[in-house]
Amino acid sequence: MTDTAFQKASPSRVGAAAKRPTRVATVSWGGKAVQIGGTHPVVVQSMTNTDTADAIGTAIQVKELAMAGSEIVRITVNTPEAAAAVPAIREQLDRMGIDTPLVGDFHFNGHKLLTQYPECAQALSKYRINPGNVGGGKKREDNFAQMIEVACRYGRPVRIGVNWGSLDHELMARLMDENSRRAQPWEASAVMREALVTSAIDNARRAEALGLPHNAIILSCKVSHVQDLITVYRDLSARCDYPLHLGLTEAGMGSKGIVASTAALAVLLQEGIGDTIRISLTPEPGGDRTREVVVAQEILQSMGLRAFTPMVVACPGCGRTSSTFFQELADSIQSYLRRQMPVWKTRYPGVETMNVAVMGCVVNGPGESRHADIGISLPGTGEIPAAPVFIDGERTVTLKGDTIAQEFQQIVEDYVERRYGVGARVHNQADS
Numbered sequence: 187m188t189d190t191a192f193q194k195a196s197p198s199r200v201g202a203a204a205k206r207p208t209r210v211a212t213v214s215w216g217g218k219a220v221q222i223g224g225t226h227p228v229v230v231q232s233m234t235n236t237d238t239a240d241a242i243g244t245a246i247q248v249k250e251l252a253m254a255g256s257e258i259v260r261i262t263v264n265t266p267e268a269a270a271a272v273p274a275i276r277e278q279l280d281r282m283g284i285d286t287p288l289v290g291d292f293h294f295n296g297h298k299l300l301t302q303y304p305e306c307a308q309a310l311s312k313y314r315i316n317p318g319n320v321g322g323g324k325k326r327e328d329n330f331a332q333m334i335e336v337a338c339r340y341g342r343p344v345r346i347g348v349n350w351g352s353l354d355h356e357l358m359a360r361l362m363d364e365n366s367r368r369a370q371p372w373e374a375s376a377v378m379r380e381a382l383v384t385s386a387i388d389n390a391r392r393a394e395a396l397g398l399p400h401n402a403i404i405l406s407c408k409v410s411h412v413q414d415l416i417t418v419y420r421d422l423s424a425r426c427d428y429p430l431h432l433g434l435t436e437a438g439m440g441s442k443g444i445v446a447s448t449a450a451l452a453v454l455l456q457e458g459i460g461d462t463i464r465i466s467l468t469p470e471p472g473g474d475r476t477r478e479v480v481v482a483q484e485i486l487q488s489m490g491l492r493a494f495t496p497m498v499v500a501c502p503g504c505g506r507t508s509s510t511f512f513q514e515l516a517d518s519i520q521s522y523l524r525r526q527m528p529v530w531k532t533r534y535p536g537v538e539t540m541n542v543a544v545m546g547c548v549v550n551g552p553g554e555s556r557h558a559d560i561g562i563s564l565p566g567t568g569e570i571p572a573a574p575v576f577i578d579g580e581r582t583v584t585l586k587g588d589t590i591a592q593e594f595q596q597i598v599e600d601y602v603e604r605r606y607g608v609g610a611r612v613h614n615q616a617d618s
């Protein structure tokens with residue numbers, strides 16, 4: 187066989203599959219409308235962990251999540267006190283200029299809270315209903331119907347959110363029974379996955395039969411194992427056209443939660459499955475709740491599906507680097523860029539696609555820095571203590587001494603103004 191026998195006729199395709207066709211649900215508040223599904227970009231959402239009855243504390247956390255980039259924020263509505271606080275949370279957010287839509291998470295008593303606290307129903311932009319937690323038998327039908335009636339009355343979309351930790355026992359028992367009569371019964375885990383998908387779709391159809399529009403329904407089937415989640419969502423996606431909310435439930439703490447969520451969601455997103463995501467991380471004690479928003483954004487941006495903030499490419503460092511200076515610089519530049527984004531995203535449109543490289547030595551430093559929009563190659567062990575800066579692939583200044591970090595940050599700022607500022611936009615319009 188000749189070498190040319192290995193050559194391909196055309197290059198391999200890069201990128202995720204096109205998003206699967208779904209209906210589009212709109213979650214809105216005031217002038218803000220977040221669209222979920224269809225060809226709209228995958229929406230990032232999050233959930234508070236404050237006591238919802240604490241209206242001020244919850245409003246502050248919603249604001250923090252929104253400022254970090256959460257496009258929708260869910261709050262639990264679990265008690266009469268929480269339901270009574272929801273309008274105050276909404277008012278407080280409106281006063282702070284935060285128009286992020288709020289989603290109410292209802293379990294067990296949602297039918298009572300939504301009907302007894304109409305101002306709560308009005309202040310929420312979407313309701314999450316877990317069909318496994320609305321009661322049993324006849325009560326189940328009535329309670330579910332009451333919540334759907336409220337959604338219809340206020341014109342609110344609903345997420346039918348099934349969770350394997352609270353799967354509808356009656357449905358599961360029925361499917362297990364049917365399974366036992368199969369010539370070759372499925373494994374119990376396969377019956378459980380089937381029950382999740384069936385529960386989500388059956389309840390969505392019931393909601394439609396009760397009057398909820400088809401495009402006001404979003405589905406989720408959350409499990410805590412990566413392979414189960416992938417299988418469940420592939421099935422769900424093949425069997426309905428409702429927009430899908432993706433998330434690995436109880437993903438866990440620290441790197442475990444991030445890795446497991448990323449592993450599961452990346453596979454599905456690559457296949458075009460998923461219209462909104464939430465990363466369910468357990469915060470470290472005293473940890474920042476906004477981490478789940480940052481991780482969700484980083485998954486989407488790493489996959490090239492959306493851009494939220496300039497990305498910093500940094501080498502891992504090795505024996506060629508004698509200090510941690512380049513790690514500190516990479517970290518401070520990444521934090522600085524993220525801090526600027528609330529202002530930059532309106533002042534410098536397109537800046538979120540910028541790439542910055544911070545490299546540790548001459549081996550890959552100049553090459554990687556040239557590929558970035560702006561990069562710096564720091565000196566490794568035994569190298570001349572000088573850090574060349576590359577802008578748009580060209581070597582420009584060389585930084586030296588104790589002020590490299592400050593000078594590089596200033597160079598980044600100047601570059602952002604020059605490339606994405608008003609002057610650059612006027613210049614580009616004149617050229618076109």
Ligand code: SF4
Nearest residue numbers: 501503504546547549
């Ligand atoms: S660029 Fe240099 S310092 Fe960074 S990992 Fe590669 S060899 Fe090591």
